[in-house]
Amino acid sequence: MSDNPSLRTPSQRIAWTATIVISTLVFIFLIAPILAIMPLSFSSGSYLTYPLPGLSLRWYDDFINSPRWMNSLKNSMIIGVASTLLSMVLGTLAALGLAQWKSRFKPLVLAFVLSPVVVPGVITAVGLYFFFAPIGLTGSYVGLILAHTALATPFVVITVGATLQSFDTNLARAAASLGASPLEAFRRVILPLILPGLASGALFAFATSFDEVVIVLFMAGPEQRTLPREMFSGIRENISPTITAAAVILTTVSVILLATLEGLRRRNERLKGGG
Amino acid sequence: MTDALLTGANASTDVPLKRRLRRAERTRQVKALALVLPLLVFLLFTFAGPIAGMLWRAIDDREVRQALPQTVAALASWDGKDLPDEKAYAALASDIVAARAAGTIAIAAKRLNYALNGFRTILTSTARNLKTVPEPGTAKETLGKINPAWRERTTWTTIKDAGGPVTGFYLLAALDLTRNVDGAIVAAPPDQAIYRDVFARTFLISLGVTALCLILGFPVAYLLATLPPGRSNLLMIFVLLPFWTSLLVRTCAWIVLLQSNGVVNDSLHWLGIIDAPLRLIYNRFGVCVAMTHVLLPFMILPLYSSMKAISPAYMRAAASLGAPPLTAFLRIYLPQTLPGIGAGSLLVFILALGYYITPALVGGAADQMISYFIALYTTETANWGLASALGAVLLLATILLALVYGKLVQGQQVTGGMKN
Numbered sequence: 242m243s244d245n246p247s248l249r250t251p252s253q254r255i256a257w258t259a260t261i262v263i264s265t266l267v268f269i270f271l272i273a274p275i276l277a278i279m280p281l282s283f284s285s286g287s288y289l290t291y292p293l294p295g296l297s298l299r300w301y302d303d304f305i306n307s308p309r310w311m312n313s314l315k316n317s318m319i320i321g322v323a324s325t326l327l328s329m330v331l332g333t334l335a336a337l338g339l340a341q342w343k344s345r346f347k348p349l350v351l352a353f354v355l356s357p358v359v360v361p362g363v364i365t366a367v368g369l370y371f372f373f374a375p376i377g378l379t380g381s382y383v384g385l386i387l388a389h390t391a392l393a394t395p396f397v398v399i400t401v402g403a404t405l406q407s408f409d410t411n412l413a414r415a416a417a418s419l420g421a422s423p424l425e426a427f428r429r430v431i432l433p434l435i436l437p438g439l440a441s442g443a444l445f446a447f448a449t450s451f452d453e454v455v456i457v458l459f460m461a462g463p464e465q466r467t468l469p470r471e472m473f474s475g476i477r478e479n480i481s482p483t484i485t486a487a488a489v490i491l492t493t494v495s496v497i498l499l500a501t502l503e504g505l506r507r508r509n510e511r512l513k514g515g516g
Numbered sequence: 517m518t519d520a521l522l523t524g525a526n527a528s529t530d531v532p533l534k535r536r537l538r539r540a541e542r543t544r545q546v547k548a549l550a551l552v553l554p555l556l557v558f559l560l561f562t563f564a565g566p567i568a569g570m571l572w573r574a575i576d577d578r579e580v581r582q583a584l585p586q587t588v589a590a591l592a593s594w595d596g597k598d599l600p601d602e603k604a605y606a607a608l609a610s611d612i613v614a615a616r617a618a619g620t621i622a623i624a625a626k627r628l629n630y631a632l633n634g635f636r637t638i639l640t641s642t643a644r645n646l647k648t649v650p651e652p653g654t655a656k657e658t659l660g661k662i663n664p665a666w667r668e669r670t671t672w673t674t675i676k677d678a679g680g681p682v683t684g685f686y687l688l689a690a691l692d693l694t695r696n697v698d699g700a701i702v703a704a705p706p707d708q709a710i711y712r713d714v715f716a717r718t719f720l721i722s723l724g725v726t727a728l729c730l731i732l733g734f735p736v737a738y739l740l741a742t743l744p745p746g747r748s749n750l751l752m753i754f755v756l757l758p759f760w761t762s763l764l765v766r767t768c769a770w771i772v773l774l775q776s777n778g779v780v781n782d783s784l785h786w787l788g789i790i791d792a793p794l795r796l797i798y799n800r801f802g803v804c805v806a807m808t809h810v811l812l813p814f815m816i817l818p819l820y821s822s823m824k825a826i827s828p829a830y831m832r833a834a835a836s837l838g839a840p841p842l843t844a845f846l847r848i849y850l851p852q853t854l855p856g857i858g859a860g861s862l863l864v865f866i867l868a869l870g871y872y873i874t875p876a877l878v879g880g881a882a883d884q885m886i887s888y889f890i891a892l893y894t895t896e897t898a899n900w901g902l903a904s905a906l907g908a909v910l911l912l913a914t915i916l917l918a919l920v921y922g923k924l925v926q927g928q929q930v931t932g933g934m935k936n
Binding site: 350 | 564
């Protein structure tokens with residue numbers, strides 16, 4: 242900060258102070274709601290107000306003993322893991338292909354591959370609802386997994402593609418010159434190096450599916466309701482403390498994902514710095 | 517890989533090197549494309565196909581044609597100036613009797629009722645009272661006696677317009693337009709003209725949320741870009757944690773905070789600022805606050821990366837040349853953040869346009885955006901034509917904005933994690 246030129250004159254100091262004050266307020270705005278909801282899940286009372294009447298784990302107990310909530314958690318895991326695996330395969334292959342492909346149509350193909358991210362969820366959901374209903378894929382795990390895979394794959398293509406961009410192709414050449422077959426070079430040289438990128442892609446894919454609710458709203462039958470879907474109807478009907486317990490569980494998952502991703506990023510930076 | 521090819525080419529000189537290289541490159545390209553192909557096929561099935569299907573439904577119009585085939589055929593040659601001839605009446609009478617037996621009359625009645633309020637009653641009452649196909653030459657009289665609506669030109673133009681197989685009806689309706697009895701495009705009757713308001717509201721809310729995100733996000737991005745990496749990385753958690761937290765959790769949190777006996781109202785009351793709780797949720801205020809919270813990271817991240825790229829040397833140069841801080845900021849720093857401002861604003865605006873979950877949960881009836889109506893017509897009232905037409909308009913707006921966004925970021929990486 243010694244280099245910060247904004248601290249020379251009084252007016253600059255005021256501007257800098259204002260930046261800090263406003264930013265602090267925005268940080269509070271961003272974090273406070275997430276922090277505020279957590280203690281409520283440990284309340285012994287049934288009302289979502291402060292001060293808490295006392296502490297208890299009854300709402301977590303409620304969550305764990307509710308077949309409805311546990312089933313939704315199970316569904317979220319099944320659909321999340323399955324669509325992550327599928328999107329990893331499709332997305333990694335596509336990223337590898339796109340890295341080598343040279344054509345004037347490439348931007349067009351890339352735009353198409355990434356478009357599920359930009360198109361409003363409702364439009365994708367309505368389209369899938371019309372398209373999947375006649376072939377029996379609404380109200381099925383397969384339908385939801387396919388839909389979530391379509392939404393998640395762009396993130397895999399982006400993250401894996403970014404890793405490939407910084408990948409030194411000389412290493413693959415070196416492997417080939419030392420007699421490795423293309424498959425072996427991929428498995429023993431390329432794969433370990435792009436693994437952090439693959440892991441980030443997988444985390445993004447899982448998070449996308451784990452948080453998705455619009456498509457689930459349109460396509461899931463009572464059997465496939467996911468955790469966000471269960472929360473959606475819970476919030477709509479009447480917010481009970483059990484929902485705040487579910488929120489804490491969801492947030493914990495997010496924090497774990499975020500921490501893992503941050504760790505991967507740091508590791509990557511360290512490796513780059515070392516090389 | 518090219519090196520290997522070169523040594524190979526040296527070994528045999530009968531095929532020119534250039535051609536061999538070109539052939540090898542072509543194989544490489546084919547292989548590359550083969551790797552992308554599975555995803556393309558997959559997306560065709562799970563994304564492009566469904567959306568194309570939705571767009572098709574916006575113009576598809578076969579219900580009436582299927583239920584009343586002879587009538588549609590008979591009306592094809594009708595010029596629409598006077599009432600149709602006896603042949604059309606006879607065709608309609610025989611169609612109605614057949615459709616009633618087949619159970620398809622309700623489908624046609626539903627479609628015709630979209631175009632002309634009360635058509636359902638006309639058709640079902642006629643179907644009920646028409647026991648058998650009338651004698652030749654008496655169809656016009658019989659139908660007119662059962663329901664006087666059959667003596668009106670509008671009734672018949674409605675059937676002709678709905679005769680399909682494609683129609684602009686739903687797309688016009690999505691823009692509050694309709695065709696009058698003479699086929700000219702006119703404004704829809706006031707009781708059906710709600711979508712321009714909905715689109716205006718969607719744009720207004722999105723614009724407001726974008727502006728709020730920019731105002732709140734700019735100082736934060738500036739701070740993060742200016743602080744030394746150690747500290748800014750730490751503060752980045754404040755942006756990334758909400759970004760990764762489930763949309764439902766955040767929406768739920770705002771309801772808990774803003775409800776009438778929520779934290780905010782209680783604190784204000786305790787501070788003596790208010791006597792009665794303020795209405796902070798289930799209205800426009802709640803929608804804007806919650807949406808701003810959800811979308812703010814999408815503004816901060818692109819702003820941050822554009823600011824990070826600005827060298828502090830420019831500001832120092834400006835200062836050394838005698839520019840006052842404000843002038844230096846406005847003329848040197850701000851212009852360089854414009855790509856970031858543009859990208860962030862467009863991204864937030866695009867995402868806001870299609871938002872469904874947050875307004876559905878924290879908005880009142882008067883705050884619902886276009887997505888709500890698309891969902892409503894799909895799952896509740898099953899007016900799929902209109903749902904698709906509204907979807908088509910939203911999709912068009914999104915694509916246009918996304919094209920501008922693509923031009924703006926030009927090859928820059930898209931920040932991920934867009935949730936809807």
